Every structure is written in structure tokens, then in C-alpha cells.
Amino acid sequence: xxxxxxxxxxxxxxxxxxxNHKNRKYLIKTYGCQMNVHDSERIAFLLEDIGYESTENQxxxxxxxxxxxxxxxxxxxxxxxxxxxxxxxxxxRPDLIIGLCGCMMQLNDIRNTIKKKHSHVDLIFGTNNxxxxxxxxxxxxxxxxxxxxxxxNMKIVEDAKEVIHGEAARAYINxxxxxxxxxxxxxxxYVRGKETSREPIEILKEVQYLAxxxxxxxMLLGQNVNSxxxxxxxxxxxxxxxxxxxxxxxxKRIRFMTSHPKDCPQELIDWIAASKKxxxxxxLPVQSGSNKILKKMNRKYTREYYLxxxxxxxxxxxxxxxxxxxxxGFPGETxxxxxxxxxxxxxVGYDQGFMFIYSERPGTVAQKMPEKISRDIQLNRFQLLxxxxxxxxxxxxxxxxxxxxxxxxxxxxKNNPDRLSGRTDTxxxxxxxxxxxxxxxxxxxxxxxxxxxSLFGELVERLE
Ligand code: 5AD
Ligand code: SF4
Numbered sequence: 001x002x003x004x005x006x007x008x009x010x011x012x013x014x015x016x017x018x019x020n021h022k023n024r025k026y027l028i029k030t031y032g033c034q035m036n037v038h039d040s041e042r043i044a045f046l047l048e049d050i051g052y053e054s055t056e057n058q059x060x061x062x063x064x065x066x067x068x069x070x071x072x073x074x075x076x077x078x079x080x081x082x083x084x085x086x087x088x089x090x091x092x093r094p095d096l097i098i099g100l101c102g103c104m105m106q107l108n109d110i111r112n113t114i115k116k117k118h119s120h121v122d123l124i125f126g127t128n129n130x131x132x133x134x135x136x137x138x139x140x141x142x143x144x145x146x147x148x149x150x151x152x153n154m155k156i157v158e159d160a161k162e163v164i165h166g167e168a169a170r171a172y173i174n175x176x177x178x179x180x181x182x183x184x185x186x187x188x189x190y191v192r193g194k195e196t197s198r199e200p201i202e203i204l205k206e207v208q209y210l211a212x213x214x215x216x217x218x219m220l221l222g223q224n225v226n227s228x229x230x231x232x233x234x235x236x237x238x239x240x241x242x243x244x245x246x247x248x249x250x251x252k253r254i255r256f257m258t259s260h261p262k263d264c265p266q267e268l269i270d271w272i273a274a275s276k277k278x279x280x281x282x283x284l285p286v287q288s289g290s291n292k293i294l295k296k297m298n299r300k301y302t303r304e305y306y307l308x309x310x311x312x313x314x315x316x317x318x319x320x321x322x323x324x325x326x327x328x329g330f331p332g333e334t335x336x337x338x339x340x341x342x343x344x345x346x347x348v349g350y351d352q353g354f355m356f357i358y359s360e361r362p363g364t365v366a367q368k369m370p371e372k373i374s375r376d377i378q379l380n381r382f383q384l385l386x387x388x389x390x391x392x393x394x395x396x397x398x399x400x401x402x403x404x405x406x407x408x409x410x411x412x413x414k415n416n417p418d419r420l421s422g423r424t425d426t427x428x429x430x431x432x433x434x435x436x437x438x439x440x441x442x443x444x445x446x447x448x449x450x451x452x453x454s455l456f457g458e459l460v461e462r463l464e
Contacts, residue, residue: 005138006050012141013051023053027061031079032069034257035192035221036102038172039130040067043101046133058089061096063137065123068102070187072359076104083118090120097140099123101130105150106191109362115146126150127192128177153178153193169408169440170217171210175203175241179223181260183287184298184365185327185358188223197229200241204248211250216442217408218245220256226263239268246277252442253408253425255279261286261309262300273316280317281351281427284310285325289344290337293330296369303344310348321396321426323352328385329378330358331369338381345388351396351426353389357382390452397428397450404446404460405430409438421454430455 013024026047030040043065044054055061064086069075083100090096098121104110105124114121123136128151136147178193179186207218222228229236238256245254254277261284272278284306288294291302301309313320326341357378360367407422407430414421420434422443431454432445438459445457 003134006134009050009134009138009141017051023051024062025055025060026052026063026065027055027058028065028067029082030067031075031102032067032071034172034219035174035223036067036069038174038221039102039127041172042130043067043133046130050134050137058086063097063099065099065101068100068104070104070107070110070191070361072356073361074359079104083114083121087118087120097122097137099125099133099136101125102127103187103191106152106193107362111148111150122146124148124150126152128153153196169215170219170410171213171215172219172221173203173206173210174198174222175220175225175256176222176228181224181300182298182365184296184369185330185361187361187364190363192223195224195227195231197232199232200229200236200244203241204244207245207248207251211248214440216251217253217255218251220245220254222256223258224260224263225256226259226265226268237265237267239265239271242268242271242275242278246275251277253277253279255281255427257283259284261306264309266312269313269316272313273318279425279427280319281321281323281425282313283323283325286344286348287325287327288330288333288337289341290333291340293333293337293341296332296366297327297330298365303340307344307347319426321351321428322348323354323427324348324350325354325356326385326389327356327358328381329373331366331373332371333358333373333381338384342384342388345385345392349396350389350392351428352393355382355385355389393452394450397452397455400428400447400455401450402447404444405455405457406442407445408442409434409440411439412436424455428455429453430457432457432459434459 016024028040028043030036052063058064066079066082068079086098090098100114100121106126111124114124122140125132125136126149129149132149136149140147176195176197178195179188180195182189210218226238228238228241242254259282272280286306287297287299289303294302328338405424407424409420409422411421413419413431418433419431420438421429421431423429430445444460446460447455447457449456
């Protein structure tokens with residue numbers, strides 16, 4: 001919605017452009033997960049809507065925003081480090097606007113520390129206040145003072161047109177916000193608030209809008225997409241939402257993240273197997289292979305239940321690709337518990353995964369648990385887990401050698417500018433030699449080699 005304030009900000013930026021022959025610029029640094037990346041896309045849209053242009057160079061930025069993460073301690077440490085480095089820049093250019101948003105800002109203690117120790121910060125806003133950003137900039141400029149806006153729970157006021165974004169032909173859509181699972185190690189429920197699902201009609205409108213804009217692949221995002229729709233006035237299951245999205249013309253592939261194993265009904269598995277558009281990649285965080293640790297983590301499933309779920313998925317879904325998250329060194333984890341995790345990893349055979357060393361988070365139940373594991377043991381177990389996981393990824397990837405796969409070309413490869421990269425339906429990263437005009441297109445690639453993280457191949461055919 002265009003408010004009088006947005007128009008005024010736009011005029012102010014336009015005036016700057018007329019005099020200086022360049023736009024005012026913004027830089028957003030994003031820490032953490034895909035939800036944050038998506039929030040940053042929304043922030044970028046709002047800033048561009050009021051006349052700012054994107055830059056990667058902080059020396060030419062007029063507004064610098066850090067979208068913070070606090071899932072593990074090292075993410076938080078990084079934010080403080082980078083923030084400290086902005087102090088001299090702000091001293092040199094007092095007009096520079098410095099803002100902080102994202103998960104860290106949801107906690108009172110952190111905001112107080114920032115206000116006390118980092119007075120060069122001009123704006124603080126929460127994960128549920130993104131839409132207020134233009135208003136906050138306006139007030140900051142008008143009154144020349146620090147502005148703070150924090151809401152604990154999401155009040156959904158999204159307009160599909162305010163979230164246009166995406167990479168190549170893939171766009172991300174939040175279908176729900178927050179989490180109420182309270183895994184004992186996790187800070188997300190404290191910072192992202194109550195689980196709130198968006199209305200299916202709003203999601204479908206957004207999918208249609210994205211399809212009209214030329215996006216062919218969508219990724220549905222939520223902390224626990226499997227419990228989507230339960231809290232709506234007219235409840236609907238995640239599977240039913242997927243079935244409705246399937247009907248949107250122009251969308252070729254549908255992905256979703258993250259699934260909680262405890263909420264994975266058979267009807268969802270059956271639909272993944274039957275659907276023409278759903279990716280056969282499932283991100284199914286297991287966290288640990290030990291029943292004792294799973295209980296202490298409050299994951300609400302057992303090792304046996306998880307393995308049976310995987311068995312049912314493998315049975316039903318041809319071409320299934322599984323990824324996971326695993327934490328090592330959780331309080332009380334014995335050598336036997338850790339061996340249970342390694343055994344589970346070997347038994348499942350993961351295609352991809354994210355491995356973490358347990359990190360103590362403020363306010364969580366696990367923070368108060370005794371039997372903390374020493375750093376040495378944590379590092380040792382982490383390395384062993386990596387070895388097992390990388391072996392598993394390699395085996396899975398090598399099985400693709402000689403096959404021809406369809407990929408959506410996403411970008412120039414990060415490590416080699418002559419190569420392009422894209423992903424298969426199963427979310428495998430594929431590199432090949434090709435012309436940049438293939439970005440955003442679907443192509444057939446013959447796989448020639450593979451390592452633990454990627455497939456390498458040659459172009460066979462371009463598809464429309
Ligand atoms: N320490 C380590 N890893 C964590 N995760 C969440 N909280 C913590 C923590 N305190 C991991 C979990 C989750 C992923 C997003 O991050 O594996 O699935
Ligand atoms: Fe955190 Fe558990 Fe919620 Fe995932 S499901 S966000 S790990 S509390």
C-alpha cells in the first residue's frame with residue numbers, strides 16, 4: 001500500500017537523485033536461514049519501493065541493515081563483530097542509517113545491550129515488523145532519533161505484490177510463521193513467536209501472482225510446514241494445501257521446508273509419490289539417533305518411529321532424496337548415544353545434511369541441563385559425524401553418474417565463472433559448462449562425475 005509517508009520518502013530520494021545523478025543505496029546483510037533470506041527479500045522490496053537501490057559496498061550505502069540470526073552462538077558473535085566495524089563508518093558519515101532486525105532483535109536483553117553498547121544503531125525492528133520499515137525510516141529522518149518497533153507474534157498483513165523476489169525462476173513463499181514445538185535446544189519459539197498459518201487463499205493468490213511473473217518453481221517455507229493450517233478458523237491440512245497449489249498453471253516444481261518427523265502423515269507421503277509437481281526431496285531433521293537424547297530434546301518421536309517413517313517414504317516415493325539436521329554434543333550425550341546417531345545415519349543414507357555442534361541458547365530448557373559435554377569431545381564427535389555424512393552424500397551422488405537429469409539453471413557457479421549451476425528435482429546441485437542465457441531455464445544434463453556436495457555434467461538439451 002502506498003502511504004503519504006512512502007510518497008514523501010520517494011520524493012526525498014528522487015530529489016537526491018536529481019542533484020547527485022545517482023540513487024541512494026541500501027545494503028542488507030543476512031545471517032541465518034532461508035526464512036531470513038526471504039525476509040530480506042521483503043525488506044529489499046520495501047526499500048526499492050521508496051527509491052533506494054541495492055549495493056554490496058558498505059562505503060556507498062546510505063542505509064545498512066543487518067538481518068540477524070541467533071540459532072547458534074557463533075551467528076550472534078558474528079553480528080556483534082560486524083556491528084563494531086560499522087562504528088567508524090557512522091562517525092565519518094553521521095547520515096548513514098544503521099538498522100538491525102531479525103531473530104536477535106526479538107529478545108529484550110539483546111536490544112538493551114545494543115542500545116547501551118552500540119549507540120550508532122538508528123533502527124531496531126522485529127521479524128514481525130518488517131512492513132513498518134518505511135514508516136520507521138520516515139520517523140527517524142523527521143525526528144533524528146533512534147526508532148524501535150517489536151511485535152512478539154505475527155499479524156499477517158502481507159500483500160502478494162510486496163513480496164516479489166526469488167532467484168532465477170525460483171521464488172520463496174512463507175506459508176506460516178513461528179513455532180511452538182519448543183525443542184529444548186532451540187531459541188526459535190522464543191524469537192519467532194506463536195505458530196501462525198497464512199490463509200490458503202492468500203497463499204494461492206501469491207503463487208498465481210508469482211506464476212504470472214514467470215516464476216516456475218516455488219519453495220514453501222515454514223519452521224514446521226507439516227502442521228500447516230491446524231490453527232486456521234477453517235483448518236486445512238498441508239497435503240490439501242499442496243493439492244490446491246498443484247493446480248496453479250505455470251508452476252512446474254513445488255518444494256517445501258522444513259518437515260517435522262512427528263507430523264508427517266501417510267497422506268502426505270502418498271501425495272508426494274502421486275504429484276506431478278512436488279519435489280521428491282524431503283528435509284527431515286532427525287537431530288539425534290538416540291531415544292534418550294531425542295526425549296531430552298523434546299522431539300516427540302523415537303528412533304524406531306523415524307526409521308519406520310523413512311522406510312515408508314522409501315517404499316512409496318521413487319527417486320526419494322532425504323536431507324537432515326543433526327546436533328552432536330547435546331547435554332548428557334554418551335558415547336553410546338552418539339554411536340546410535342552414527343548407526344542411524346548409515347542406515348538411512350542421507351543425500352544432504354546440516355551438522356551442528358550443540359550451542360547453548362539463552363532461555364532454552366537445555367541451557368539449564370547438567371552433564372554438559374566438553375568442547376574436545378564435541379569436536380571429536382562432530383568430525384566423526386562429518387566423515388559418515390560426507391561418505392553417505394558421496395555414495396548417493398555417485399549413483400547419478402551416467403544418468404541424465406533435468407535441472408533448473410539458477411546462476412553462474414560460485415567457484416568457477418565459466419560454469420553454471422542448477423538443481424535437480426531432488427535438490428542436487430549440478431555444475432556444467434553453458435551460456436548465461438540458460439539461467440532461469442530447464443535443461444537436461446548428463447552427469448559425468450560427482451563428489452559429496454555436487455554433480456558435474458554436460459548439457460544434453462535445453463527445454464522450454
Ligand atoms: N545448537 C545447535 N544446533 C541447533 N539447531 C537449532 N538450535 C541449535 C542449537 N542450540 C539446529 C537444529 C535445527 C537447525 C535449523 O539448527 O538442527 O534443525
Ligand atoms: Fe526449533 Fe524445534 Fe521449532 Fe525447529 S521445530 S524451529 S528445531 S523448536
